[in-house]
């Protein structure tokens with residue numbers, strides 16, 4: 001059953017802040033090269049459910065491989081709190097790093113392994 005809630009989140013230093021509406025019922029733990037190194041845990045939302053409140057000018061874009069995903073991170077503290085990309089069918093999707101949301105009990109999350117390494 002969907003359990004959609006409003007969350008706030010952002011980077012470590014506070015320059016990058018956002019609001020997001022999401023269901024944390026299933027969180028993706030990807031094993032690709034960048035997710036492994038970052039330790040990111042992901043949920044995916046549509047642009048209507050995401051609002052960047054601060055930090056547009058502080059974001060640095062990192063791209064690699066096919067360059068379809070914008071792995072944005074804060075130029076001041078280096079934390080990648082969200083990424084922008086396209087879902088299946090080309091629609092814009094925002095990937096939220098659940099570790100960067102405020103007040104979330106990370107130990108209570110149900111993790112869904114994703115084999116990004118072998119895509």
Ligand SMILES: [Zn+2]
Pocket residue numbers: 011012013014015016074075076077078079
């Ligand atoms: Zn920061």
